[in-house]
Amino acid sequence: MSILASSTDWDCELPAGDSWQRVLKDAVRDPAELAQMLKLPPQWLASAQQAARGFPLFVPRPYLARIRPGDPHDPLLRQVLPVADELDDLPGFSADPVDDRRAEWSPGLLHKYRSRVLMVTTGACAVHCRYCFRRHYPYSQAPKSLAQWQPAIDQIARDGSIREVILSGGDPLTMPDGPLAALAARLAEIRHLRRLRVHTRLPIVIPQRVTDELLAWLTGTRLTPIVVVHANHPRELDRHVATALARLVDSGVPVLNQAVLLAGVNDDAEVLVELCERLVELRVLPYYLHQLDRVAGAAHFEVSPAVGLRLMDELRARLPGYALPRYVRERPGAASKLEMA
Numbered sequence: 001m002s003i004l005a006s007s008t009d010w011d012c013e014l015p016a017g018d019s020w021q022r023v024l025k026d027a028v029r030d031p032a033e034l035a036q037m038l039k040l041p042p043q044w045l046a047s048a049q050q051a052a053r054g055f056p057l058f059v060p061r062p063y064l065a066r067i068r069p070g071d072p073h074d075p076l077l078r079q080v081l082p083v084a085d086e087l088d089d090l091p092g093f094s095a096d097p098v099d100d101r102r103a104e105w106s107p108g109l110l111h112k113y114r115s116r117v118l119m120v121t122t123g124a125c126a127v128h129c130r131y132c133f134r135r136h137y138p139y140s141q142a143p144k145s146l147a148q149w150q151p152a153i154d155q156i157a158r159d160g161s162i163r164e165v166i167l168s169g170g171d172p173l174t175m176p177d178g179p180l181a182a183l184a185a186r187l188a189e190i191r192h193l194r195r196l197r198v199h200t201r202l203p204i205v206i207p208q209r210v211t212d213e214l215l216a217w218l219t220g221t222r223l224t225p226i227v228v229v230h231a232n233h234p235r236e237l238d239r240h241v242a243t244a245l246a247r248l249v250d251s252g253v254p255v256l257n258q259a260v261l262l263a264g265v266n267d268d269a270e271v272l273v274e275l276c277e278r279l280v281e282l283r284v285l286p287y288y289l290h291q292l293d294r295v296a297g298a299a300h301f302e303v304s305p306a307v308g309l310r311l312m313d314e315l316r317a318r319l320p321g322y323a324l325p326r327y328v329r330e331r332p333g334a335a336s337k338l339e340m341a
């Protein structure tokens with residue numbers, strides 16, 4: 001089984017002194033340290049250590065600062081704390097619930113939907129979300145440098161139907177801006193490409209990541225940039241995150257949010273309404289509310305579709321249309337995400 005790496009894995013060194021990179025390096029990896037910092041009851045530690053053997057704990061300190069000490073049920077903690085439930089082997093939950101491997105055009109390049117391709121640019125993330133559908137993805141087989149990506153880029157260049165490239169992972173913004181700018185420039189040379197989308201949780205978990213250098217390459221490319229962030233709970237959106245998102249929006253980049261419907265985190269109408277209201281306040285459009293992908297180790301996060309649909313009814317009654325996310329799920333082989341009904 002392969003797991004997400006815990007630091008950037010492209011063939012480039014992290015420059016010392018860059019603050020977001022220092023924050024990334026300084027992330028908490030040891031369940032004992034986490035338990036001590038958050039004053040968790042001792043019984044949580046043994047199972048956290050056991051579950052972290054399969055999928056390591058990895059939480060940056062700016063995110064930890066938003067978790068309430070002494071509360072093992074904190075909705076932000078629940079997203080990152082390894083628990084014994086992850087070790088259950090349940091029918092219907094698998095290592096690749098969305099069939100990423102079948103969608104591979106070439107290593108690391110996924111083609112699921114018409115006109116778009118997704119590049120698994122890195123296996124590194126700035127946080128390890130326990131419900132992640134790619135927690136078992138074989139990242140080691142994906143390209144790790146611009147040179148290694150060249151065959152995939154050539155493949156995109158040969159297919160005039162592709163309009164948009166999605167940089168995903170892992171989290172592409174764990175990579176330094178130099179290689180990202182070089183990749184964006186190479187993609188911009190492909191005349192039929194129009195858009196460059198970045199899927200990232202970095203502005204939420206390490207808001208320092210929204211740097212001048214990031215904004216420069218995002219707004220400097222011929223391609224229309226779109227950033228899709230990932231926040232599941234309104235308490236993730238503190239004032240530092242608000243500043244980071246404002247910098248993106250003020251630079252002219254459309255910013256959308258995708259959330260996952262998670263038991264014990266946001267399966268509550270009040271929480272979801274507040275999340276959507278807060279996002280709109282920050283000029284970020286709530287884009288998707290995902291039904292959980294049934295990845296092995298995440299069954300305890302699943303919310304039934306019936307409950308999800310009831311929550312959506314409540315959201316529809318309380319929010320303006322533009323603040324309402326689409327409640328969707330992914331079905332392997334389908335031509336698009338499917339609306340839950």
Ligand code: SF4
Pocket residue numbers: 004124125126127128129132133134169170171201230
């Ligand atoms: S959900 Fe995103 S940020 Fe979280 S572990 Fe998965 S790929 Fe990384």
